[in-house]
Amino acid sequence: MAPAPTGAPAPTGAPAPTGAPAPTGAPAPADPPAPADVAVPPAPGEEAAPPGPPTFRDRLGKARSLFGGVVTSLRARGGVDAATWEQLEEALIRADVGVGATERVLARLRERVAAREVAGGEQLVQALRQDLVALLSGMPAPGANGGRRPPAPADRSLRFAGASGRPDVWLFVGVNGVGKTTTIGKVARQQVALGRSVLLAAADTFRAAAGDQLATWAERTGAEIVRGTEGGDPSAVVFDAVQRAAARGNDLVLADTAGRLHTKVNLVEELRKIRRVADRDPGHVSEVLLVLDATTGQNGLAQARTFTEAVDVTGVVLTKLDGTAKGGVVIGIQQHVGVPVKLVGLGEGPDDLVPFDPEAFVDALLAG
């Protein structure tokens, strides 16, 4: 298996040549089977997947409006007055952007308005959009004076080294109930469609029936699965999975872990160990994905910090964005923890996972 280049940016929203789901990994290794040739059986009772790749904009647009709300109202207003700022503040806070971040964004915008760089109406809307997109892209916002952090454009690709005999391991972590297991199912679906051989590691040995839940996804997606004993050592499951993947030539191990509150020190320690074990020869941890529920408020920042400090999170999967929650806390996460959102979950089905698109995200955030 020829090694694929690491860190190559994923095409965001670019259509795949055929009706396969949008590729989220680095460009596939040379001579892969074309995605369309890999038959992925639909889940029982499910219709065949609709043609065309689901883009963030498409899917989110179905769930809710990408228009209206403060954007429309601002466009209608000519000038900029106290009510304008109030409306903007309200929109951002309601989107879970957070008080501090909202204040900073609006302060910058105010400066630009005062400096006559930006007028009201459409200009103001665009300026705000630009700011937010910049923040999400890991760049300092336009007009910001340097900023403390060197610009580090967010890398949203899913890293896959594909070295022969060294299976890549993608670890899924997060607090309870965020959608780790379901996300793994969706990722498995996509990776299998890319022609990779996927092994699921049921390293959630705590939650009742967690193994069964993941096994169902294995069945649905054509991935294999390694399970452990209930109540057993999760690191042992990961170890077994990596060994088996190396022996059988699986490309990718997707490891599920038990949901754990980041405040539980011993559980975070356990997670550290899991990562260490996963990263030992022949395994290679190329992604640690923090699964985050879009309904989460400011606590999301604390979660991101703790998990990143413990196991070096490489990306966020923002789930349940098809609801009414806006997920604005990811802005703070990019800014303060430096972790980009790589994927977005938009439903409970196997195809409900798309690459993150900052512009569509911001549009939805500001919309009604």
Place this chain on the structure above:
Amino acid sequence: MCPGSLSFHMFDALSERLERVAGRLRSRGRLSEADLDEALREIRSALLEADVELGVVRRFVDSVRQRCAGEALSRSLTPAQQVIRSVHEELTRVLGGETLKLTYAPRPPTVVVLAGLQGSGKTTAAAKLAAWWKHQGRNPLLVGADLQRPAAVEQLRILGRQAGVRVYSEPTDPVAVASAGLEEARRLGRDLCIVDTAGRLAIDEELMDEVRRIAAVTQPHYTFLVVDAMTGQDAVATATAFHQALDLDGVILTKLDGDARGGAALSVKEVVGRPIVFASTGERLGDFDLFHPDRMADRILGMGDVLTLIEQAERAMDRDAVEKSATRLMEGRFTLEDFLEQLQQVKKLGSLGGVLKLLPGVSRELRQAAGQVDDRELDRVAAIIRSMTPAERHDPSILDGSRRVRVARGSGRTTQEVNALLKQFREMQKMMKGGAGGMTAPAGLGRLGGLLGGRGGPPAAGLQELLSGAADGGRSPGAPRQLLQGVKTGADELAGSGLRPGAKGGARNKKKKGGRVTPPKAR
């Protein structure tokens, strides 16, 4: 709220913010509107940071304003604390109000339906409810009507087994399961029928319709919305929609064992107007109890931080190192090595940042001092000491001119700075040998902090205060130890206050590994 209670400490962080902002409050006899406005702006920020929904915050702040306006200044509280007291009282009132008195259907079973978003904790809550009621001598049946999530029914079965409660389900459809489950409960003569449903989005019309039909066939006595304590602004939209669809009777708040401030509790309560009935505080079946509004009020205002911050503080402080140094200080055997150790601990104190503010048992002066410590100063002094050899640290008298030059070069400082450090340290050692058990030494130690300031002013003074423990008149051998004590006191107090059910003798709530969820012990 009595000043002596634990919760009083927790307001220090917020009250400090207010003190800074509303210093003028003291000068008048009454709480004037303008001053109150300023204070309430801080409260507004605090509540938003706690994830209370914006509209709820506005209404809440208005009602506090009405409460406080024109109030005479209290004698025992600062104006800022007075405002907070009103806020706390109002919060408790809104969160509490009439508690739900659980009554049971005259003709059993009493039906309870759980609804909510995906991942909120319904299935676990259902099992916990069953265990809770079983514990009270009742005889529940669990009905697994979540047919959407893979292995959801299996999960409920396993939990049911652990709780000793039977689970009914069938692979048909959720409404049919609910209906059949109720029949089964009747057939078995159960007095409670608890129905777990699938997570669903409030905007999913089809699924909201389904849950309405589940309610229609089961005619529940209680419909509870299960809400995750870390939910942000969305809490209101979701709760409102579920309430409209189902006419909720109450709310179960889950995952309270995290450090989310839990503002969603206030939002949901205020908007839905139904009581929060239960609080789920962990992954074990027994981590479940009736909801306490006053504790929630504290938490929303920032008390919740303390629980995890104590854990953080415990981690950051290397107990042994601190104790050893403190002992040597007391015994007059304090060396530069010890000093270096203390500096490192102090640096960790700084990194704890906000923790210090919230820990009970840590004096205000210490907190202020820690807040002023400049990391760079600590680093400079530490660099000098590190450039010395162990022999030099142990016995600084061997540091002749050329050694000092070497040390200066190695640490990037000047020889004057090295000389000054050594001189002060010598004086300090003298004082310690002369003083009783090192009690007077701290002042000298503290002066070391002022060495490299060059800028003078607060930062140097801060370090001095910190190291010397001069804050409490040099009674304690330095800040790191005092902090440790504060941490321990805090942990004990919190465990004692019962905030963490099941936590005994420490803030750590160890999860049993290898063991599964266990049924609650008999009370």
